[in-house]
Amino acid sequence: MKTELRSNWSNAVLVCAKCSKRVDGGFGDKGRTPLAKALRRHLKLRKGRKGAAGVVEVKCLGVCPRDAVVVVNGAESRTWHLVRPASDLDEVAAAVGLSEDRTSPERGGGPPA
Numbered sequence: 001m002k003t004e005l006r007s008n009w010s011n012a013v014l015v016c017a018k019c020s021k022r023v024d025g026g027f028g029d030k031g032r033t034p035l036a037k038a039l040r041r042h043l044k045l046r047k048g049r050k051g052a053a054g055v056v057e058v059k060c061l062g063v064c065p066r067d068a069v070v071v072v073n074g075a076e077s078r079t080w081h082l083v084r085p086a087s088d089l090d091e092v093a094a095a096v097g098l099s100e101d102r103t104s105p106e107r108g109g110g111p112p113a
């Protein structure tokens with residue numbers, strides 16, 4: 001059995017699923033899309049490990065802000081982000097380290113060599 005797998009992720013971002021539920025999604029046209037899904041769609045990320053970056057919903061991170069979603073970039077774990085519903089997704093992506101140039105193939109976001 002294999003003990004390792006390759007992935008195309010240049011980055012992994014954790015998004016609190018419970019926060020997303022508490023703000024009733026908060027993103028997308030109707031404001032009902034969860035942040036993780038909205039970010040994946042906005043950045044045109046493929047599903048699973050084939051995507052240029054990973055956006056993963058996780059359980060409650062213990063911060064539980066009143067009107068925001070907690071997001072943690074795995075590579076910058078010392079700074080956690082509180083994202084307000086309906087925030088601009090370009091700004092959110094840049095803030096959490098998922099801006100498009102970081103997830104593009106030229107910047108290491110493509111398939112492994």
Ligand code: FES
Binds near residue numbers: 018
């Ligand atoms: S509900 Fe998101 S951190 Fe607790």
